[in-house]
Amino acid sequence: MNPTIARITLRGLLGRRRIWLLVPLPILLIGFAWAARAFGEPPAEWGEPVIVGLGFTAVLPVIALIVGTGVLGSEIDDGTITHILSKPLPRSEIVFTKLAVAVGVTGGFAGVPLFVVGLLADSTPLAFALVVGAFVGALAYSALFLAISVLTRRPVLLGLVYVVLWEGLLGNIMSGTAKLSIQQYVRTIVDWLAPTDILAGSVSVPVSFVMAGVFTVGMTALAVQKLRTFAVAGETG
Amino acid sequence: MGTVDLQHVSRWYGNVVAVNDVTMTLGPGVTGLLGPNGAGKTTLLHMMSGFLAPSKGTLTVDGAPSWRNPDVYRTLGLVSEREAVHGFLTGKEFVVASARLFRLANPEEAARRALAMVEMEPAQDRRIDTYSKGMRQRIRVAAALVHDPGVLLLDEPFNGMDPRQRFHMMDLLHKMGDDGRTVLFSSHILEEVEQVSGTVQVMVAGRLAASGDFRTIRRLMTNRPHVFSIRSSDDRRLAVALIGQASVAGVDVDATGLQVRASDYGTFTRALPRIALKEGVRVRQLLPADESLESVFSYLVGA
CATH class of the missing domain: 3.40.50.300 (P-loop containing nucleotide triphosphate hydrolases)
Structure with a gap:
């Protein structure tokens, strides 16, 4: 961890009103849960669509995508990355710092509204389990999006393809793809921590933990490796 | 170090x-x-x-x-x-x-x-x-x-x-x-x-x-050869005066004006105003004809 990089990354991510980009989704999530409750619906009825349908398929991955591609991808995009790369720092230190910032911000912006939703569903254990799930998801997603940012010039697009097509569409059609779906790991882990009939994951608990770990470690290692041999493309000869 | x-x-x-x-x-x-x-x-x-x-x-x-x-x-x-x-x-x-x-x-x-x-x-x-x-x-x-x-x-x-x-x-x-x-x-x-x-x-x-x-x-x-195109009040008179200069390698006269091949960029550009003044010729336009960086660099390479 490097505090200077962390500070600059945080300011780039949240400064100058960019923080407001991250606010609507969490508010939407709490708003839906609150409205359902206000209309007297039982949590068993609205829990699944709000927590899974909105929380796990939209709020968590989209915030992770904005943040995860923002911590490093935007600096690569505008060229400011050279200021950080031209310092005698181990590349792993740069990646770990970026990952920590991404996990903290994503976990916070997705975890807090999920916690509130858990409370609105009248279950404190569920609320805490959702926070844990948000951070596990934030870790795996951030590592993935961070690696994509170093690997390609279109990290947002590729990230969207993973979230929308792989997890969203294929995950519902073919059960095999669930084994490689961070969303499924999060569901399973939350359900294991606080069993309810709202969340039924399609992956086993050990697989979820192992695979979330594999995603995180593998993608982080890949990002470090790629940053070591990061070539700056010349604009003029 | x-x-x-x-x-x-x-x-x-x-x-x-x-x-x-x-x-x-x-x-x-x-x-x-x-x-x-x-x-x-x-x-x-x-x-x-x-x-x-x-x-x-x-x-x-x-x-x-x-x-x-x-x-x-x-x-x-x-x-x-x-x-x-x-x-x-x-x-x-x-x-x-x-x-x-x-x-x-x-x-x-x-x-x-x-x-x-x-x-x-x-x-x-x-x-x-x-x-x-x-x-x-x-x-x-x-x-x-x-x-x-x-x-x-x-x-x-x-x-x-x-x-x-x-x-x-x-x-x-x-x-x-x-x-x-x-x-x-x-x-x-x-x-x-x-x-x-x-x-x-x-x-x-x-x-x-x-x-x-x-x-x-x-x-x-500064001493590289160079081509200039010049338009003046009396092209022919200017051409006669210029060809007598050591820094000028050749002059073409046509309907649009003069094409001067200077063998020495620096000396020629310093000499031109003096000559025009002495001959009473008014220079209306002076354009360097091949002022591209590539030509300058390739000249340097050849030298």
């Missing part, structure tokens, strides 16, 4: 050769890397900066390779061509952050010294977003100097600067060269580097075309 050594360095992208078998050694003092756009200057600087691997050959800074070796930045200061900076930081924050990333013992003090060197103290508390181009360039130089590197590489540092800023920057580079640092800057505009004494490396089409003392190259530049 502060030696950049290139031995038969080449870099290609697919079938395109950007840098072709360049061998040079840079030592203390100011060196200009000149060449037209697309000559491979930036590619060469990127390789020296460790941002690009040479396809072939070896490149070392003080004996250590710069590719895949972050430790090289302890002795290397970089000012890249893209002026991307974290614009939300103030100038001082930016330089202090650099000092911290270099893990200097006293980052505040190092930043103060670097800011003083580029004379940016008056604007140091303003956000970089609000800086002019010249100020941005200077704050980037301050950030590159903050760890007192033995080698400073600058890609097109005079780009977009006004003459005063350019003079100041040149002065700064010379001061650093006199301090025993190895300073390399690139430029595609020959006139920009006129105040430079020291050595020059000229690149054309990926190759190191000429290298040596700048004064020699400048003399070649």
